[in-house]
Amino acid sequence: MSEPSATAKVSVVAKLTVKPEKADEFPAQWEKVFEHITAHEPGCEHYTLHRSSTEPNVFYVTEVYESQAALDAHMGSDAFAELGAGLGDFVEGADMQLLNPVMSARG
Numbered sequence: 059m060s061e062p063s064a065t066a067k068v069s070v071v072a073k074l075t076v077k078p079e080k081a082d083e084f085p086a087q088w089e090k091v092f093e094h095i096t097a098h099e100p101g102c103e104h105y106t107l108h109r110s111s112t113e114p115n116v117f118y119v120t121e122v123y124e125s126q127a128a129l130d131a132h133m134g135s136d137a138f139a140e141l142g143a144g145l146g147d148f149v150e151g152a153d154m155q156l157l158n159p160v161m162s163a164r165g
Contacts, residue, residue, distance in 0.1 A: 067103075067159045068129045070121040075151040081115040084148050087141065094137035101128025122159060129156075 076084045088107050095102050104122035123129040132138055 066125070068123045068126050069104075069157045069159050070119065070123075070129070070154060071157060072119040072152060072154040074117045074119065074145075074149050076115045076117060076148050077150055078115045080148045081109075081117075084117060085109070087144055087148065091137045091141045094135060095132070098135070098137075099128065099132055101125060102132060122162075 074084075085107060092105070092107075095105050101124045102121065103124055104120065106120050108118040108120065110116040110118070121129075121132075123132065
């Protein structure tokens with residue numbers, strides 16, 4: 059199996075388990091990073107925060123970037139650092155998977 063090229067698309071799926079008493083406040087913590095992505099990250103093709111319909115304190119983030127460099131730029135941004143610094147009061151557990159998209163119907 060060959061390694062993905064440096065210009066291959068990269069995706070991220072993160073599962074975030076939030077303290078139940080903080081779950082309703084959690085989405086507002088993402089507003090600045092979404093604004094930053096929209097204005098400054100053309101290499102981000104998809105970025106969505108999801109809330110589980112069966113476990114209301116579980117959230118997922120799905121992301122697709124045009125390249126590893128675009129993901130690196132996102133993760134190195136001040137907006138992402140600020141988000142990360144503020145999530146400690148909210149998140150009980152996290153699992154992040156770095157993936158290479160294989161197929162997509164759109165985008």
